[in-house]
Amino acid sequence: MPDTAARRPLRADARRNRERILTTAQEAFAVHGAGASLEEIARRAGVGSATLHRHFPSRRSLLEAVFHDRVEALCAKARQHAQESEPGTALFSWLRDFNAYAATCRGLAASLAHGDREPEPVRRNEGCTTVIADAAGELLRRAQLSGAARPGVRVEELLALVGTIALATEHRADDEQARRLLDMVIDGVRAERQEP
Structure with missing residues (x-):
């Protein structure tokens, strides 16, 4: 059952959040390296830390x-x-x-x-x-x-x-x-x- 849930397509708002996180993270990693602050990435992407961790647990x-x-x-x-x-x-x-x-x-x-x-x-x-x-x-x-x-x-x-x-x-x-x-x-x- 968890596999099925994992494959379910994301809602439009969740997909937009994920894309904003990825875009912001790419910019942050380019400037600050892989140690860039995840909290700062979430803030700049306009999402909460919990949303970032829901999409990317680590x-x-x-x-x-x-x-x-x-x-x-x-x-x-x-x-x-x-x-x-x-x-x-x-x-x-x-x-x-x-x-x-x-x-x-x-x-x-x-x-x-x-x-x-x-x-x-x-x-x-x-x-x-x-x-x-x-x-x-x-x-x-x-x-x-x-x-x-x-x-x-x-x-x-x-x-x-x-x-x-x-x-x-x-x-x-x-x-x-x-x-x-x-x-x-x-x-x-x-x-x-x-x-x-």
């Missing part, structure tokens, strides 16, 4: 909703690289895309990395983290099978490294340091026989 669920479309585009890039490039090139090109994406999403890497400390309100198979891990995992698997990437590398480790780069370079004026750090990660992931 900060993570709000972040997931705000970044959903961008994550889908990032995963589409993974599929495109897989179709158009050799496995190693596909993986390393997509890691550069992911690095650029993480740099534009202030605080998202930290929030998603540490989000498991709060109750998970969204089904695991729908979350940004899972969708990104699935896309990266397929690219990594193909690169390892082709001999382009070291066999012992795990997708969780790879994503943690890119997330750490985003955290370490988040307040830099340019992206040069993030690119250089990612190149070091790629050199470490690349199989020894693979040319740089």
Whole structure:
């Protein structure tokens, strides 16, 4: 029965509230990072805190909703690289895309990395983290099978490294340091026989 209720379409006023919350949250996260005040987001959206939490029970669920479309585009890039490039090139090109994406999403890497400390309100198979891990995992698997990437590398480790780069370079004026750090990660992931 709860599943049916969850799938029921929102009333028009609830849908408008949800959209205002998402728009306001996107602006707030762009300026203040993923730690932006939820109460301030609710106030600016013209809704109460309870309304915000009814639509988004946790900060993570709000972040997931705000970044959903961008994550889908990032995963589409993974599929495109897989179709158009050799496995190693596909993986390393997509890691550069992911690095650029993480740099534009202030605080998202930290929030998603540490989000498991709060109750998970969204089904695991729908979350940004899972969708990104699935896309990266397929690219990594193909690169390892082709001999382009070291066999012992795990997708969780790879994503943690890119997330750490985003955290370490988040307040830099340019992206040069993030690119250089990612190149070091790629050199470490690349199989020894693979040319740089």
